[in-house]
Amino acid sequence: MKLPEVAVKRPVAITMLFIAVLLFGVVSLTRLPLDIMPDMELPTLTVITVYPGASASEVEQQITKELEMILSGTENLKNISSQSKENVSFVQLQFDWGADITSAANNVRDLIELVKNKLPREAQNPTIFKVNSSLMPVLAYSIGAKESYGALNKLVNDEIASKLRKVSGVGSVIIIGEPEREIKINVNPLKLNAYNLSMSQIANILQASNLSIPGGNIKIGSSDYAVQIPGDVASIDELAEMPLTSFNGKVIKLSDVADIHDEFKEKDEYPRTSSGKGLIMMIQKQSGENTLNVANAIRLKVDELKKTLPADVTMSEVMKSDELVSESISNLSETLWYALFFVILVVLAFLRNWNQSFIIFITIPFSLIVAFIVMFAAGWTINIFSLMSLIVVSGMVVDDAIVVLENITRHVENGEKPKQAAIFGTSEMGLAISASTFTTIVVFLPMVFMGGIVGIMFKQLAILTSVTLLASLFTALTLTPMASSLLVKGVKPGEVHRHNRFFTASEKLLTGLEGWYKKALAWVVYHKAITVIIVTIILGLSVWMGRNMGTDYIPEFDAGDVVAVVETEVGTAAAKTDSVANVVLKIFEEEIPEMAPGSIFSIAGQTEDGILSSVGFSEGKNVATIMCHLRKPNERSASAREIANRLRPRISEIPEIENFTLLGGSVLTTALTGNKKPIEIEISGNNFSTINQTAEALTAKLKQSDYFTNVDNDVDKGKLEVQVKIDKQKASAMGLNAAMIGLQVRQSIYGTEAGEYKEDGDKFDITLRYSPSYRNDINQIRNIQLKNLLNQDIPLYAVAQIETGTSPLQINRKEQQRLVKVMAELNGVSLGDGQMEAQRIVSSTSFPNDVDVKIAGQTSDQGESFADLYLILILGILLVFMVMAAQFESFKDPFIIMFAIPVTFVGVVWAFKLTGLTLSIVTFVGMIMLVGIVVKNGIVLVDYTNLLRKRGYSLYEAIQEAGRSRLRPVLMTTLTTILGMVPMALSKGMGREAYSPLGVTMIGGLLISTLITLFLVPAIYGIFHNSERKSNGVAKKIDYSR
Secondary structure (H helix, E strand, O other), rough: OOOHHHHHHHHHHHHHHHHHHHHHHHHHHHHHHHOOOOOOOOEEEEEEEEEOOOOHHHHHHHHHHHHHHHHHHOOOOOEEEEEEEEOOOEEEEEEOOOOOHHHHHHHHHHHHHHHHHHHHOOOOOOEEEEEEEOOOEEEEEEEEEEOOOHHHHHHHHHHHHHHHHHOOOOEEEEEEOOOOOEEEEEOOOHHHHHHHHHHHHHHHHHHHHHEEEEEEEEEEEEEEEEEEEEEOOHHHHHHOOEEEEEEEEEEEEEEHHEEEEEEOOOOOOEEEOOOOOEEEEEEEEEOOOHHHHHHHHHHHHHHHHOOOOOOOEEEEEEEHHHHHHHHHHHHHHHHHHHHHHHHHHHHHHHOOHHHHHHHHHHHHHHHHHHHHHHHHHOOOOOOOHHHHHHHHHHOOOOOOHHHHHHHHHHHHOOOOOOHHHHHHHHHHHHHHHHHHHHHHHHHHHHHOOOHHHHHHHHHHHHHHHHHHHHHHHHHHHHHHHHHHHHOOOOOOOOOOOOOOOHHHHHHHHHHHHHHHHHHHHHHHHHOOHHHHHHHHHHHHHHHHHHHOEEEEOOOOOOOOEEEEEEEEEEOOOHHHHHHHHHHHHHHHHHHOEEOOOOEEEEEEEEOOOOOHHHHHOEEEEEEEEEEEEOOOOHHOOOOHHHHHHHHHHHOOOOOOOEEEEEEOOHHHHHHHOOOOOOOOEEEEEOOOOOOHHHHHHHHHHHHHOOOOEEEEOOOOEEEEEEEEEOOHHHHHHHHOOHHHHHHEEEEEOEEEEEEEEEEEOOOEEEEEEEEEOOOOOOHOOOOOOOEEOOOOEEHHOOOOEEEEEEOOOOEEEEEEEEEEEEEEEEEOHHHHHHHHHHHHHHHHHOOOOOOEEEEEEEHHHHHHHHHEEHHHHHHHHHHHHHHHHHHHHHHHHHHHHOOHHHHHHHHHHHHHHHOOOEHHHHHHHHHHHHHHHHHHHHHHHHHHHOOOOOHHOHHHHHHHHHHHHHHHHHHHHHHHHHHHHHHHOOOOOHHHHHHHHHHHHHHHHHHHHHHHHHHHHHHHHHHHHHHHHOOOHOOOOOOOOO
């Protein structure tokens, strides 16, 4: 191996190389943005189409079905689902992982163009939303006012939102519940009929009379003049005086047939804070921007803006995603420093030499800094998973350097010159440390190519860990021998080193440990079968103990979010739902003293354009979301989940609430899981009645099981509606058709736009419809006057029957079939146990032939992720074997070392038992990483045993001597790796749920694996090579009692 020789002979060049790497790394570190998760774009598109005034059934038939039919042909589409609600249609398109979402969005846009002419004229253009990490608001503010409430819309848009949009990194500002000014023209239908006018006529007159028309340009001499004809209505009084027609020689004005009111627009969205009604402003960041920098810049701007606001206007921060980022990154950074501190302590304790310890220390920054260069080059962020990779490798980056330095020191102590010892000692171990490093790296290779949530969460961890380990290998082969040749002192003949008491005492301890281990190995090699049987019994006992080990999906973060989603009776007005939400809001204030000041708010009702759904909130006229944020985990004694459950008894006592769900943890985790419940049973088909009956039956069975809590379904109980059933024969005879009737009924009740009122550069809608007393009474609806083709007045009751009935409030569809879900949360059991119980219930239930039942939710996603992880585990084991086989040029020795892998799971099982952990995505990844790590000790033992046998040692002597001489580097590398992860495993800060289980898994697996491997691998080696011992005629029996 030439690399160590070049490094030793050219120390200045090597020094300059590593200083350059350090400079590039520091520059990269200062430019990296911070975020909680890797930047991700889920393979999902949502098409939102607003159809004002339409019922859920009308939205489904006229919007959703048309879009589903054309969008089902989108390239690379995995599945299609939809929700049809009042006023709005949502169509979700799920693609295969790895699909080009930008290309897919362009394809969807082109397909929508083909179907636009089939959509109702009143429907707005469909909007396409991508789902990525920047969709979650960085910050949200509640804004309230008393005297200034009427001007709040203009104030927020002109003075706050417009200025925040200019802040660097801000993507969009979403305002919910703003009071919008509207000019309402409430028509008296009796007067309208008396003067032979129609709603359409008035609307057309208003639009034509409220219009500025450019007259062109004229040239007078050398000057050019623009001709303008201002026709805009200048005031509400002028609008009232607008002439409509003449009747019996009298001019009929707008005020003769209608009342005109300058009021707020009627909405079904009601934001509320502890100080009363107001609005909610959510601020999203641009993709790839630094969350902390954007949040801090917004706060600085808000502090400036608050000084300019009227005294009665309040502005409070109610939601913040940067706290989870800053706290998690801060905790992990602190954990990384603790890890490095423990690693340094281990190195000092074993080497007890400042020069040698310094050689090991300098490998740490040079190895870790490469990760920052790669992150900057790849455009990544510093996030939980990138920092996790640095913590994991913090104890591993010194492993190769320790093995190399220990071997160099041994050569120096045998009388070789430092430079020769550095070259020979490094070259001697070069192949072994290269193989052990590559065995760890190859475990991560399959993970790099994985999609899904596993790929999003752990691809960066896999790449950064691999790159850092490669950097540590290069450092061990260059910087370590170069530094050793300069700093390790040679031993002169007859020279006796003087050591302090600590060195003498610790050396005696280590020498005694080596002696004991050598004797233990002597017993092992002559009792190989007993050793294997003992290990097999331990392994079998551990497998038996772990047979009921639970499984989970993504660990829930305790980010301090407490959310209650309450549902009142279907058909409840949004205003009534808001009053119920206010009661729940008061319960929050009374029951949660841990609440951060000013962080509570509620949103009741439904937005016109579905914007709440697009940012992850539930909405509907009978739905309200109440949310607050808690103080940091280390500032409270109870978890967010426990605090949320504290609210359950009081909320359940509110009679108006039919269903409610409570979340205690993180809205980010909920978003990652797609707002899915742990257990969801999907019932699909085309017969709504059969689907609903099946769902109710399954709901009853799940409620009887002790495994589940909060069992619910989304069976739509229907909303009261007035049905206008047209008699087409009568309508035709009277010169009317369905379209004419429907349009005029819509104009009378929902209203029609009659132009815009302009004032001080702002525009406000003019809405024309019947007065409330004529449109909010079923009997009055019968009397709506219709204009037929002959301009005659025909009452609605003459051509239609007015009946009351029910219609769905929301219609869910999947793969173009109607869908109902039964949902449940887990009652203290693992996700895997809950899935098996749900499967048992489904299997024991008979279903109609036209119904399809499928278990979904988080358990379905877990199954897909676990299938990927099992594949990675198998590929990792095979790749590890292949690397070792290439190193040893043998199939036997790698097979011997592979026995270290099964015993790893002994430690994992017992670690799970002691800490109460389950097999989740995070712990599964930890087990995969262990496959590449635990074989390193076996490689070192087997490689050195083979080397000693080539030097003439007998089989058993080689096994003992290799064990004795390699014990220190094995213990050092194991302890540095374990202690490097101890702070991560014991962390109590925010975000610990994502990384603490990984640390526990790896510590348990590595600790037990090392203890057992130190005896099992030599025993297996003796068994497989025993025939060689006999053939060599070795008959001497070693006295292991000495």
